[in-house]
Each structure stands twice: as structure tokens, then as C-alpha cells.
Amino acid sequence: MALSLRQYFMKQSSSAPLAVFRIAFGLMLCISILRFWLNNWIEELYIKPHIFFSYYGFDWIKPIGTSTYLLFFICGLSALLVAMGWKYRISIITLFLSFTYIELMDKTTYLNHYYFVSLTCLVMIFLPANVCFSADAWKNREILADKVPAWTVDILKLLLATVYIYAGLAKLNSDWLLNAMPLKFWLPTKNDLPVIGPLLSTAWIPYVFSWFGAAYDLTIVFFLSYRKTRLFAYVTVIVFHGLTALLFQIGMFPYVMIVATLIFFSADFHQKLINKIGKMLKLGHSFTAPNKSFNYTPATNRVILTIFSVLIVVQLLVPFRYLLYPGELFWTEEGYRFSWRVMLMEKNGYATFYVHDSASDKKVIVNNYEFLTPLQEKMMSTQTDMILQYAHFLKNHYVALGFKNPKVFADVFVTLNGRKNAQFIDPHVDLATQEDSFKHKNWILPFNDTIKGF
Amino acid sequence: MVCLIMLSIYACSKKDNSEPVDLNPSFDRKALLTNLADNIIIPSYAGFKIKLDLMVSKCDAFTAAPTVTSLADFRTAWVDAYKEWQKIEMIDVGPSQAQTIRSFFNIYPTNVEAINANIANGTINFDLPVTYSQQGFPALDYLINGLAGSDADIVAFYTTASDAAKRIAYLKKLTAQMNVIFNKVYTPWTTGYRDEFIRKSGTDASSSLAVLLNGYILNYERYVRSGKIGIPSGIMGSTLITPSPEKIEAYYKKDLSKDLALIAQQAVLDFYRGKAFNSSTTGPSIKSYFAALNTKDNNGKLLADVLDEQFVKALAKLNDLSPYFMQQIQTDRTKMTITFDEMQLAVRYMKLDMTSAMGIVITYTDNDGD
Numbered sequence: 054m055a056l057s058l059r060q061y062f063m064k065q066s067s068s069a070p071l072a073v074f075r076i077a078f079g080l081m082l083c084i085s086i087l088r089f090w091l092n093n094w095i096e097e098l099y100i101k102p103h104i105f106f107s108y109y110g111f112d113w114i115k116p117i118g119t120s121t122y123l124l125f126f127i128c129g130l131s132a133l134l135v136a137m138g139w140k141y142r143i144s145i146i147t148l149f150l151s152f153t154y155i156e157l158m159d160k161t162t163y164l165n166h167y168y169f170v171s172l173t174c175l176v177m178i179f180l181p182a183n184v185c186f187s188a189d190a191w192k193n194r195e196i197l198a199d200k201v202p203a204w205t206v207d208i209l210k211l212l213l214a215t216v217y218i219y220a221g222l223a224k225l226n227s228d229w230l231l232n233a234m235p236l237k238f239w240l241p242t243k244n245d246l247p248v249i250g251p252l253l254s255t256a257w258i259p260y261v262f263s264w265f266g267a268a269y270d271l272t273i274v275f276f277l278s279y280r281k282t283r284l285f286a287y288v289t290v291i292v293f294h295g296l297t298a299l300l301f302q303i304g305m306f307p308y309v310m311i312v313a314t315l316i317f318f319s320a321d322f323h324q325k326l327i328n329k330i331g332k333m334l335k336l337g338h339s340f341t342a343p344n345k346s347f348n349y350t351p352a353t354n355r356v357i358l359t360i361f362s363v364l365i366v367v368q369l370l371v372p373f374r375y376l377l378y379p380g381e382l383f384w385t386e387e388g389y390r391f392s393w394r395v396m397l398m399e400k401n402g403y404a405t406f407y408v409h410d411s412a413s414d415k416k417v418i419v420n421n422y423e424f425l426t427p428l429q430e431k432m433m434s435t436q437t438d439m440i441l442q443y444a445h446f447l448k449n450h451y452v453a454l455g456f457k458n459p460k461v462f463a464d465v466f467v468t469l470n471g472r473k474n475a476q477f478i479d480p481h482v483d484l485a486t487q488e489d490s491f492k493h494k495n496w497i498l499p500f501n502d503t504i505k506g507f
Numbered sequence: 508m509v510c511l512i513m514l515s516i517y518a519c520s521k522k523d524n525s526e527p528v529d530l531n532p533s534f535d536r537k538a539l540l541t542n543l544a545d546n547i548i549i550p551s552y553a554g555f556k557i558k559l560d561l562m563v564s565k566c567d568a569f570t571a572a573p574t575v576t577s578l579a580d581f582r583t584a585w586v587d588a589y590k591e592w593q594k595i596e597m598i599d600v601g602p603s604q605a606q607t608i609r610s611f612f613n614i615y616p617t618n619v620e621a622i623n624a625n626i627a628n629g630t631i632n633f634d635l636p637v638t639y640s641q642q643g644f645p646a647l648d649y650l651i652n653g654l655a656g657s658d659a660d661i662v663a664f665y666t667t668a669s670d671a672a673k674r675i676a677y678l679k680k681l682t683a684q685m686n687v688i689f690n691k692v693y694t695p696w697t698t699g700y701r702d703e704f705i706r707k708s709g710t711d712a713s714s715s716l717a718v719l720l721n722g723y724i725l726n727y728e729r730y731v732r733s734g735k736i737g738i739p740s741g742i743m744g745s746t747l748i749t750p751s752p753e754k755i756e757a758y759y760k761k762d763l764s765k766d767l768a769l770i771a772q773q774a775v776l777d778f779y780r781g782k783a784f785n786s787s788t789t790g791p792s793i794k795s796y797f798a799a800l801n802t803k804d805n806n807g808k809l810l811a812d813v814l815d816e817q818f819v820k821a822l823a824k825l826n827d828l829s830p831y832f833m834q835q836i837q838t839d840r841t842k843m844t845i846t847f848d849e850m851q852l853a854v855r856y857m858k859l860d861m862t863s864a865m866g867i868v869i870t871y872t873d874n875d876g877d
Contacts (some may be wrong), residue, residue: 240709242866245536302711399866403858405851418743420733427721466855473804473861 138187
């Protein structure tokens with residue numbers, strides 16, 4: 054075992070998959086940034102709001118006003134440079150930092166696929182993704198190589214595998230499998246689509262989608278890894294993500310996954326792809342097939358492998374941290390983020406905040422829209438850490454308005470996957486006195502139902 | 508392994524944990540949108556146009572010859588148009604949304620200081636957001652009801668006052684602006700937007716129904732519940748000095764605030780029920796769509812009916828209030844609070860139960876989810 058593991062880490066494989074991944078991923082990100090910009094979301098999400106919900110421990114990451122446009126420009130540009138492989142190391146580090154900074158500014162916009170992008174960028178910082186078919190290698194033929202350590206390609210596969218398999222595991226619950234929720238809610242809303250529209254309001258199709266979705270997520274990487282099933286699996290990838298793009302508003306994610314999963318194809322496939330592009334650009338055979346190996350120095354090798362090992366262990370454990378919290382995960386959402394739980398819930402909340410003046414015993418009801426964007430209000434109303442952050446903001450705001458030691462209470466009602474709305478947090482707890490932490494928030498009211506499974 | 512897990516989940520799960528959800532496959536959203544457009548929205552706009560045109564002509568008559576009589580005529584036409592406005596304020600989709608018509612018609616409290624400065628300067632650009640509170644019905648309220656205690660004294664501001672000509676010019680500009688903005692909304696509805704409205708029959712964030720309902724709920728939450736009741740009575744807001752009566756709708760007319768609130772609440776209910784503007788017939792409606800989705804409360808009652816009853820309750824509480832909210836706030840504020848609470852509950856049913864059942868996202872940012 055030890056020997057075979059050592060052998061594995063000595064194994065070399067083609068550098069072409071890394072190059073294709075780098076180009077496709079960089080271009081996708083660049084398009085995403087451009088799309089974000091053109092949709093005017095920079096303004097809507099990062100400039101207009103009065104307050105921002107920072108992540109616990111990351112409140113030093115502040116929104117930067119109109120300079121946010123510059124930040125997005127840098128991010129988009131570095132994505133393009135990564136695709137080109139020009140000043141790769143600097144570009145990918147810049148991409149990782151700028152993208153992650155953007156995501157950390159406001160958790161309102163948290164999406165699993167943004168987290169996936171950040172993680173992938175982080176990993177790519179350490180990969181020799183510029184030794185093949187890159188501007189760097191074009192300028193400096195010394196670094197050109199067509200062989201790289203096999204694990205540098207496999208780490209990306211592993212990353213994708215965790216995303217899919219954890220997303221699949223998360224679907225193994227009674228709401229998803231037995232009640233076909235929330236698909237039973239979502240699919241009929243698209244029943245005016247041509248051809249498939251009428252199907253979407255049938256009673257059985259949400260079950261088919263739910264079970265197929267779970268099976269897909271759990272098994273797709275295995276079918277992609279096995280040569281004989283690969284082509285069939287990839288067609289499934291396209292159909293599955295194509296359908297999700299059609300049915301749900303999930304932006305670029307389906308397309309990112311469609312190109313990212315190309316990494317599972319053979320070295321031969323990628324080499325052919327590169328040869329073809331090389332021929333089109335008239336780059337010459339010696340550039341696309343240099344017949345050289347890339348190796349890290351033993352010390353670098355050790356460092357990178359250590360970093361990756363830690364990363365993988367963390368990746369494997371983090372989605373299970375919810376087990377450390379009491380209560381239903383879908384209800385409390387304690388340990389919900391960063392766990393590849395995608396599209397699992399139709400959750401809606403309505404939160405009314407009351408601020409009591411301790412000196413006069415008077416109270417006012419807060420106009421949430423004075424302070425929050427509709428998106429922020431929607432997200433805040435179902436997530437306890439955001440409720441708490443908002444309550445603290447209100448306390449400070451009303452202190453500035455002359456309230457003496459204000460107490461902040463909230464009536465929050467939440468519906469989850471079609472259940473009737475229920476009170477979400479204890480309305481008698483003064484939220485101004487509660488502090489955020491990784492501990493369980495004991496002012497979350499119990500969920501009066503059970504959801505079995507992961 | 509996977510199958511085992513699935514089986515074990517199946518085995519240990521109780522039957523029916525959640526509310527049963529039967530989605531009625533046959534509900535035709537195009538028919539719903541058609542009814543809303545043809546029988547409610549466009550006729551309401553047509554109805555408002557008549558009242559607005561009348562108001563503009565009465566304004567012209569008054570400005571041509573300001574007398575106590577022409578002032579009274581103008582005022583009556585203003586009241587009628589203001590009441591009719593309450594029926595269209597909730598429509599915030601397509602050209603109505605693009606023009607942000609509310610901003611030009613009904614932002615109150617009106618900014619008296621700025622209005623007087625505008626009159627003195629003789630220049631005003633009504634398209635600037637900062638001027639929203641210097642135009643529309645609330646500005647007219649001040650200019651025809653709030654300048655003085657008696658009508659004769661008000662008329663004097665338009666006849667003998669040194670800046671009378673400037674004030675007359677402002678008045679004319681005000682009504683002209685309302686006319687321009689309204690036509691920018693009404694014309695597209697009658698010339699092509701109607702078909703687009705009906706065509707976008709999905710429920711994604713850019714669909715007609717999603718935008719319409721977002722606007723409808725926002726209007727009820729912010730401009731009926733908070734604007735008419737919560738804020739002026741001091742139930743909501745930023746100050747400890749509780750009531751802010753200057754924030755009452757039609758503050759200078761005094762006895763109109765309750766009427767306007769009642770009409771707005773009734774319009775919200777009628778719209779919900781899909782009641783035609785010109786008759787008592789009802790067609791496919793938000794309510795019938797909600798009912799077709801078959802979501803029920805704990806007592807097995809359709810939430811579509813629960814919400815209807817909640818609107819009716821709010822209407823009844825509103826009816827209990829004094830015609831002049833200022834009086835109500837000063838004599839018995841709890842009645843305002845009771846009304847507010849009923850409205851609050853209606854907001855909750857709409858924002859939570861109704862939109863969830865319909866799969867409609869409450870947000871105005873067309874952003875990605877996952």
C-alpha cells in the first residue's frame with residue numbers, strides 16, 4: 054500500500070488536461086464577471102446596500118464603494134490572463150484573492166458554486182497549469198512540458214467529486230426523495246415551457262427528477278472516470294446541467310460544470326483538442342508536443358502535498374459539521390453553508406423587528422426596507438446569523454437616534470418546503486444581547502417536524 | 508449502499524410529514540394574466556385617465572380664473588382623481604415599473620419648503636428624484652388645501668399675492684407633468700405591452716406574474732400598511748416621539764385620509780379576487796391560482812381563503828377609524844395599531860404562503876440562486 058501510494062505520487066501524466074481546464078475555467082469566470090457587470094449586479098449587490106453581512110471572523114473584509122468596479126475589473130482581467138496562461142502564478146493568485154474578497158463582502162449572495170470557484174482557484178495556485186499551451190510557455194520555452202505529476206490533474210477531479218457526491222448525499226433525505234420537495238414546487242412554475250412544459254405539472258415528474266438528480270450526483274464521477282461509460286456520462290452531464298439551466302435561475306453554474314467535467318476525459322482527448330487549436334493558431338508542433346516532463350523540487354512537492362492533504366481532509370469533514378449542532382439542519386442552517394447543499398430547500402421568511410427603548414418603555418416596528426435590499430431582507434429572514442447581525446445593526450442605529458439601551462426583538466415566521474409557516478426564533482429574546490459564535494443559538498425555536506436522512 | 512440508505516429512509520419515515528401539496532396542473536396562467544390585463548389593469552388606467560383629464564381641465568379653469576368656485580371645482584376633481592389613483596398604485600409592472608409612476612404621483616409628506624422655493628425660483632425639473640416629494644397629488648394637496656385656512660385666503664395666493672403668477676405657473680407644470688408621466692404608462696399598455704404581459708406567463712423572476720406580485724405585495728406592505736397607517740401613527744419608524752401626523756396621506760385635506768386608505772385596501776382585495784373594474788364579475792385571479800395550488804392552514808382551510816378573510820378584516824378595522832387619521836391618532840392610537848396588525852398578518856400570508864406556493868421569488872434583484 055505504502056509503496057503503491059509512493060508509486061502513485063511518482064506517476065506522470067499528460068499536462069494537456071490541466072491546460073484545457075485552465076483555459077475553460079478562466080474563460081468561464083471571465084464571462085461570469087462580465088455577465089455580473091452587464092446585469093448591473095455590482096451596483097445592486099455591492100454598492101447600493103446600506104449594510105453588508107460579513108462572515109463570522111471576516112468582518113475586516115469591507116465593501117469598497119465604487120472601487121468595487123475596479124475589483125471586478127481586476128478579477129475579470131486576471132481570469133482572462135489565467136485562461137491565456139500569461140504571468141500565470143500572479144494571475145491565479147490575483148484571481149483567487151479578488152474573487153474571494155468579492156464573495157466575502159456579503160453573505161447575502163453566498164452560492165455554493167462561488168465557493169467552488171474560490172476553492173478551485175486556491176488549488177490552481179499550486180498547479181503547473183501553465184507548462185502546456187500557455188503564454189508563459191510560449192515566451193519561455195524552458196518551462197514547456199507535456200508531462201506533469203498525475204496527482205496535479207487528479208486533485209481537480211477529486212474536488213469535483215466531493216462537490217457532486219456531497220451534493221448527492223445531501224439529497225438523501227425524506228423531503229427530497231419521499232415528498233419530491235422542493236422540486237414539486239419549482240417544476241410546475243415552468244409549465245408554460247414548450248414541449249416539456251405540460252410534463253412539469255404532472256404529479257410524478259418531480260419524483261423522477263428528484264431520484265434521478267440524487268443518483269446523478271452520487272454516481273456521475275464514477276461513470277465519468279470509467280472509459281467505457283465516459284461518453285454516455287458526459288452526455289448525461291450536458292442534459293442534466295442543461296435542464297437545470299433551463300428550469301432554474303442558477304446563472305453560470307451549469308456551464309461551469311459542463312466544461313469542468315471535461316477534466317475526466319483522457320489525456321489523448323485533451324491533447325487532440327490542444328493540437329487542433331494549436332494548428333488553427335499556427336503555433337507549431339514543438340509547442341503543442343514538447344516531449345518534456347515537469348517536476349516539482351522534492352521540497353515544493355512535499356509542501357504542496359501537505360497543503361492539499363489538509364485541504365482534502367477539511368473538505369471531507371466540513372459538510373458533516375452540522376452533526377455537532379442540535380436540531381434540524383434545514384431549519385437552523387447551522388452548518389449549512391460550504392457543504393454543497395444545493396437546491397434543497399424552498400425556504401421563505403418574514404421577519405418583523407421591534408426596538409424597545411429601555412428608558413421610556415416605548416417600542417417601534419422597524420421598516421426593514423429602510424436598511425436592507427429586498428434580497429438581503431429575504432436572505433436575512435431565514436438565516437439566524439444574519440438575523441443576529443441585523444439586530445445588532447439596529448441596536449447601534451437606534452442608539453444613535455437617541456434610544457436608551459434599546460432591546461431588539463423579532464417575530465420571524467418561516468416556511469420550509471411547503472410546510473405551513475411557523476415561528477422561527479424566540480420572540481422574547483433580546484437579540485441585542487446575543488453574540489454570534491460557532492455555538493448553537495438556543496433562541497432558535499424547534500422545528501415541529503422531522504426530515505430524515507443526511 | 509445508496510439503495511440501502513434510501514430504503515432505510517423510506518422505512519423509518521412517517522407517512523406525510525408535510526402539508527400535502529397537490530399542484531393543479533390545469534391552471535392556465537395566460538388566462539389569469541389576460542383577465543388581469545383586460546378586465547382590471549387597463550380599465551383601471553382608463554378610469555384614472557378620465558379623472559386625471561378632468562382634474563387637469565379643472566386646474567386650467569382655476570388657473571385661468573382663480574375664484575372660490577373654480578377652486579372648489581378643482582378640489583373636487585383632485586379628490587376624485589386621488590381616489591381613483593388608489594386603484595392603480597399597486598400596478599407596478601412593465602411601463603408602470605419602468606416609469607416608477609408612484610414616485611411622480613404620490614410621495615408624501617410633500618416638501619413644502621422646496622415647493623415654495625421652486626415657486627420663487629420659477630424653475631423646476633420634475634424628472635429629478637429629489638423633486639419626487641415636490642409634485643403629484645401631495646404637492647397639489649398643499650397648494651389647494653394647505654396654503655391658508657379659508658378658500659378665499661387660498662384664492663388670494665393665486666390672485667393678489669405678489670408671486671401669484673409664479674404659483675399659477677407651478678400648478679400648471681405640476682398637472683402637466685402628471686399627465687405626461689401617466690400617458691407614458693398608459694399608452695404602452697394599450698399599444699403592445701398588454702401582449703407582452705400575457706406572453707411572459709412563467710413564474711421566473713422576470714415573468715409578468717412575479718414582477719406584478721412583487722409590486723403588489725410591496726405596495727401593500729410599504730405604501731398601504733406602513734405608508735398610510737404604520738408610519739403616521741408612529742407604530743413604525745425611527746423616532747421615539749411617536750405619532751408623525753404630518754406623514755398622513757392628504758394631510759392638508761384632513762378628512763380624506765381614511766377614504767384613501769379604504770379605497771386602496773378595497774382595490775387590493777378586488778385585484779386579489781380578479782374582480783373586473785367595471786362590473787362585479789370575477790375571472791381567473793391571484794386568489795383562484797393560489798386556491799388551485801391547494802395549500803391549507805392547520806385547520807384544513809385553504810390559505811387562499813384565509814388571505815381573503817384577512818383583507819376583509821383589515822377593511823373592517825379601517826372602517827372603524829375616524830375619517831381624519833390625525834384625530835384617530837390623537838384620541839385612540841390603539842385602533843390604528845389594531846388595523847396595522849391585521850394588515851401585517853395579510854403581508855405575512857402573502858410574503859410567505861402565497862409566494863412560496865406559487866414558486867415566486869420575493870426580490871427585485873434578478874440574481875442567481877443555487
